[in-house]
Amino acid sequence: MNPIELSEYISVIISLVALTLGSISDLRTREVPDKVWAVYAPIGLGLTIFRLFLDPSLLILTLASVGLSFLIGLGMVFFGLAGGADAKAMMCLGLALPLPPTIMNPALGFRHPFFPIAVLVTAYICSLSVAFWMLGRNLVQLTLEHVKLFDGFEKEPRWKKAIALLTGYRTSVERLRQTFYLYPMERVVEDENGARRALELYSSPDVDRDQDVAEFSASLQKVGLPASVWVTPGLPLLLFIFLGMLIVLVLGDPLFGILTLLLSHSVALYPGMVGGFPRQM
Numbered sequence: 001m002n003p004i005e006l007s008e009y010i011s012v013i014i015s016l017v018a019l020t021l022g023s024i025s026d027l028r029t030r031e032v033p034d035k036v037w038a039v040y041a042p043i044g045l046g047l048t049i050f051r052l053f054l055d056p057s058l059l060i061l062t063l064a065s066v067g068l069s070f071l072i073g074l075g076m077v078f079f080g081l082a083g084g085a086d087a088k089a090m091m092c093l094g095l096a097l098p099l100p101p102t103i104m105n106p107a108l109g110f111r112h113p114f115f116p117i118a119v120l121v122t123a124y125i126c127s128l129s130v131a132f133w134m135l136g137r138n139l140v141q142l143t144l145e146h147v148k149l150f151d152g153f154e155k156e157p158r159w160k161k162a163i164a165l166l167t168g169y170r171t172s173v174e175r176l177r178q179t180f181y182l183y184p185m186e187r188v189v190e191d192e193n194g195a196r197r198a199l200e201l202y203s204s205p206d207v208d209r210d211q212d213v214a215e216f217s218a219s220l221q222k223v224g225l226p227a228s229v230w231v232t233p234g235l236p237l238l239l240f241i242f243l244g245m246l247i248v249l250v251l252g253d254p255l256f257g258i259l260t261l262l263l264s265h266s267v268a269l270y271p272g273m274v275g276g277f278p279r280q281m
Helices: 003-029 034-054 056-078 085-097 113-144 156-168 173-178 207-225 237-250 254-269
Strands: 169-172 183-184 186-191 194-199 228-233
Touching: 003 034, 003 113, 003 207, 003 237, 034 056, 034 183, 056 085, 085 113, 085 186, 085 254, 113 156, 113 169, 113 186, 113 237, 113 254, 156 207, 169 173, 173 228, 183 207, 183 237, 194 207
Parallel strands: none
Antiparallel strands: 169 228, 183 228, 186 194
C-alpha cells in the first residue's frame, strides 16, 4: 500500500466516524456538537494536502471540488434546505475527500469526479423514502380507516393537499408538543370570513421549534382546538448523508451511473446522434 492509498483509507475512516457521531446526535436531538467538525475538518484537510503534495496533478480538481462543497453548503443554509450541521458536514467532506478514493472499487463502476457532490445527491435520493412512508401512512388512514385528512381545509387548493400527503401527516396536538422533531405544517389565518386553518408546506430548519409550537398551539383556540393537526418531521439529513457515502463508496454514484447508461442507450438506439444530440442534416 502506497502513502496515497493509506491516506485515503484514513480519510474514509475518519469521515465515517464523524458522520456516524453526527448522525447519532442528529437522531437524538436534531443538533450536532461543533467539536465533531472542529476535529474532523483539520484532519481531513491535512490528509488532502498530503495527497496533493505527493500528486500535484490533482490540484485543480481538488480545488474545484472543495470550492463547490463550500458553495453548496452555504447555499443549503441560505435557502433553508438544511441546517448548519448538514452544511458543515458537506464542507468537511469536501476537505477530507474531495475526489473519489482510488482504494474503493464501486460495484456499479461509476465514479463522480466530485465525491461530496455524489454523496449529497445520493443522500437526498435516500431521503425520498420518508416521503413514500408518509404517503403510505396517509393513504392507509384515508382508505382503510376512513379518516377525513383534510377536514377543516376545504379552501386549500388540491396541489397543496397533494404535497401535504408526501411531506406530513396528522397527529394530536399533545404529541406535537412532546415530540422534539415534529413541526406544525399548518397555520391559523384570518380573513374577512374569520379564522381558518391553512396548510404551510415550508418550515425553516433553523426555526425555534418550541416557540413555534407554543405560538401555533395558542392560535388553535381561534378555530376550536381541533383533535388533530398536520405536522412534518424534521429529517435527520446527516443520517442520509452517512448512508449516501456508504452507497457511493460501495456501489458508485447511482444517479451519474443511471444518466450515463441512459445516454449510452440512446446513442446505441440512434447511431446518428453525436454527443447525445441528433446530427443536423
